Structure formats: C-alpha cells, structure tokens
Amino acid sequence: MGTRAGLGLPDTIVACLFDLDGVITKTAVVHAAAWRETFDAFLRDRDGPGFRPFTQEDYDRYVDGRPRADGVRSFLASRGITLPEGTDGDAPREASVRGLGNRKNALLLAKIKAGGVEAYEGSLRYLDAVRSAGLRTAVVSSSTNCRDVLRAVGAEDRFDVRIDGVVAARRGLPGKPRPDTFLAAAADLGAEPAGSAVFEDALAGMDAGRSGHFGYVVGVDRVGQAQALRAHGADTVVRDLAELETRA
Structure with missing residues (x-):
C-alpha cells in the first residue's frame, strides 16, 4: 500500500x-489531575483516610476520552459505587454523577486559567x-x-x-x-x-x-x-x- x-x-x-x-x-495531564482531585475528595469523604486513591490506570481505563458523565459512571462502577444521576445544574459539591462531573469541570477550568493552554x-x-x-x-x-x-x-x-x-x-x-x-x-x-x-x-x-x-x-x-x-x-x-x- x-x-x-x-x-x-x-x-x-x-x-x-x-x-x-x-x-x-x-x-490530557490537566484533565487527569482534575479527575484525581475530584475522585480522591469524594472517596476520602465516603471511605475516610484509608480510601483507595484514583490512579493513572483508573484514568486510562475508565475516564480518558469518554464524555464527562460516562467517565464518572465508569470509574464509580469499577469501585462498586452507584450514585444518583442528578442534573446538569447540580452544584459541584453534590454527590451525584452530574455533581462530580461539574466538580471536575470547575477544577479543570481553574487549572487551565492558572497555567494556560x-x-x-x-x-x-x-x-x-x-x-x-x-x-x-x-x-x-x-x-x-x-x-x-x-x-x-x-x-x-x-x-x-x-x-x-x-x-x-x-x-x-x-x-x-x-x-x-x-x-x-x-x-x-x-x-x-x-x-x-x-x-x-x-x-x-x-x-x-x-x-x-x-x-x-x-x-x-x-x-x-x-x-x-x-x-x-x-x-x-x-x-x-x-x-x-x-x-x-
């Protein structure tokens, strides 16, 4: 050919x-960092200091490249966690699929603004x-x-x-x-x-x-x-x- x-x-x-x-x-590295902060904060609140952190392998397997809400669902399912779907207007502090997605996006935008693209x-x-x-x-x-x-x-x-x-x-x-x-x-x-x-x-x-x-x-x-x-x-x-x- x-x-x-x-x-x-x-x-x-x-x-x-x-x-x-x-x-x-x-x-991509900024996205991964925003996801890590989002999920680690959620898991820490849920499981306490002994929580199992979000890893690069988790990012690659469950989140990278997927739409935001799909990434949330996919990673949570890997940990046996189910959350209500919520709505697009959920506050970033809400323990819902859309809330976690909005938390990640807020962190991402702050990181992009701070460090540029x-x-x-x-x-x-x-x-x-x-x-x-x-x-x-x-x-x-x-x-x-x-x-x-x-x-x-x-x-x-x-x-x-x-x-x-x-x-x-x-x-x-x-x-x-x-x-x-x-x-x-x-x-x-x-x-x-x-x-x-x-x-x-x-x-x-x-x-x-x-x-x-x-x-x-x-x-x-x-x-x-x-x-x-x-x-x-x-x-x-x-x-x-x-x-x-x-x-x-």
Whole structure:
C-alpha cells in the first residue's frame, strides 16, 4: 500500500480526524489531575483516610476520552459505587454523577486559567502539512471546552469540522468508545470511514477507531502505553505526530 508523501498515511486516506486532549493540546495531564482531585475528595469523604486513591490506570481505563458523565459512571462502577444521576445544574459539591462531573469541570477550568493552554508544536506542524496536502480535517473531542481551547492555542482554523461534547449532546451522539462522533465527523467532511484516519491517545478512542472500521488508526503515546494502544486497535503508534512525517 502506498503512502501519501510526507504524511506517513495510506494513500487511500482523504480525511483526518483528530482527538484534542493529548493529541493536539497538552491538556490530557490537566484533565487527569482534575479527575484525581475530584475522585480522591469524594472517596476520602465516603471511605475516610484509608480510601483507595484514583490512579493513572483508573484514568486510562475508565475516564480518558469518554464524555464527562460516562467517565464518572465508569470509574464509580469499577469501585462498586452507584450514585444518583442528578442534573446538569447540580452544584459541584453534590454527590451525584452530574455533581462530580461539574466538580471536575470547575477544577479543570481553574487549572487551565492558572497555567494556560499549550499545543504540541509537532501536531500543529503535522496539521499544516495535512491541510497543505489537500486532506480534510476534523477535531473530535468529548470536551465541552474544545472550542475555547482551540481558540486559546490559535488552532481553530486548522479544522474544517468540529464534533465536541457540545455538538454531540445537540445531535444525541454517544461518546467514545462508541465510534459515533468520529463517524459524524467523517460524514460532515464528506468522507467514508475507510478513507479516514483517526488520531487518538486514549484507549477509548482506539476502541472507537477499531469498531468504526476507519481506514487507519494512529495511537499517540504520551504516557508510555504503546502496547495498550496497539492492543486496542492502533495501526501504528507514535510519541508525536511529527514522527509520521519521518516515516513517509
């Protein structure tokens, strides 16, 4: 199979679908920290000083890449905990699925405001190369803050389509590990799944790429989980998107 010159992709690919956190921007670690603070505070109040903390493995397996409420439910289920669903307006102190999700989002926004947002320079260069080659691009993220983050790093105009948490909720699209958001992005770009490449750092995103039968799935390994990314469906794994240009 041939490759598109300079991009390290099969020559059948006409559209590229990029996750945001951990692929384009350096926000995955901030998300993980906000989740850790949220769940550790909840577990400490529930179980006392001897509580079992939220770990990086918990983040990778149950939370990363999923819509916020799905992440809460998934992690709590792993600990045998059930909470009322609550409503989107629940205060961050509420012991409900939506309350915990709102607590995490408040912490995330505070961390972003305090430390700013950065993009991976290799990813921005790769995006520019993809667009220069005439491929269509979409950002696919479960985050409801996606547009603000893209604007903060000056990358909003690098994408033809945006399917984020806001758009997914409006369209009723289930989040990762289901492939629906990626499929919607490909459709909005006028591309078939087989002609689209998925770029993801989350295991849930790998599952979405595999189940959606996309033409190529790139795992981006920022935290040393290359083997797991491959096990979940990555066709190739890179530490930075700039590496794909050297593989062409």
